[in-house]
Amino acid sequence: MDQGFFLLFATVSVITALTVVLARNPVHCALALMACFLQISAIFVLLEAPLLAVIQIFVYVGAIMVLFLFVIMMIDVREAKLQRFLPGGNLPALVMLVLLGIEMSVLVLWSDRFSVTVPVGGGDEIRQLSTTLFAGYLLPFEVASVILLVALVGAIVLARKEQG
Amino acid sequence: MVPLSWYILLGVVLFVIGAAGVLLRRNILVVLMSLELLLNSVNINFIAFGRIYNDFRGQIFAIFVIAITAAEVAVALGILVALVRNKSTLKVDDVTMMKG
Secondary structure (H helix, E strand, C coil), rough: CHHHHHHHHHHHHHHHHHHHHHHHCCCHHHHHHHHHHHHHHHHHHHCCCHHHHHHHHHHHHHHHHHHHHHHHHHHHHCHHHHCCCCCCCCHHHHHHHHHHHHHHHHHHHHHHHHHHEEECCEEEEEEHHHHHHHHHCHHHHHHHHHHHHHHHHHHHHHHCCCCC | EEEEHHHHHHHHHHHHHHHHHHCCCEEEHHHHHHHHHHHHHHHHHHHHHHHCCCHHHHHHHHHHHHHHHHHHHHEEEEEHHHHHHHHHHCCCHHCCCCCC
């Protein structure tokens, strides 16, 4: 049952990821990426990380993809839409990618440590997760909030029109 | 139950597809979207390993990755808007104004 769901979500996410890379229109890329993020959040639910699944939908699908679509609508995509994706355009990069994929797959399939199945965990996981996040990882949390503030100010400064 | 290697293989496939988008596409918007794909495959790996070893640190680092990704996208799209306003191009190869 779980395996069937995993195969379904994984297949759809791989297909939509390929659509992101292969589609010509950036709007199609953004919509396919949104579908891919939804599948990945379903995979997070399968991994019993419901908080991460909700964060994935809120942050990626709700915020980041809307930002992408907004920018795509704001700038002109007609010129960019016309250029095709050429698979043989950059041959060394393509060879390197194939080697990278083969290497990682062989390493995963070769090792015995990855063949374990998922153990059963105890309940009340979100409480433990938040306790760990706000007790043990308080400093990185605050650093992340400062980084978000800096990014907010930086984005406003960058996107502002030059005034005199 | 689903073995761990399936999740890792899904992460591998998504990572290679995202890297292909970063390295082979010439449109800056698609390159940024492929970066999101790369970070998501890393997140799948973090959460899968955290689940297997009953450790919350995987999920915590996934949360940090998502937060930093949000910051990165905001800054990158700001840069993109400024770039399009100044040079009116979306191709990676045309953006050479920082070349020495």
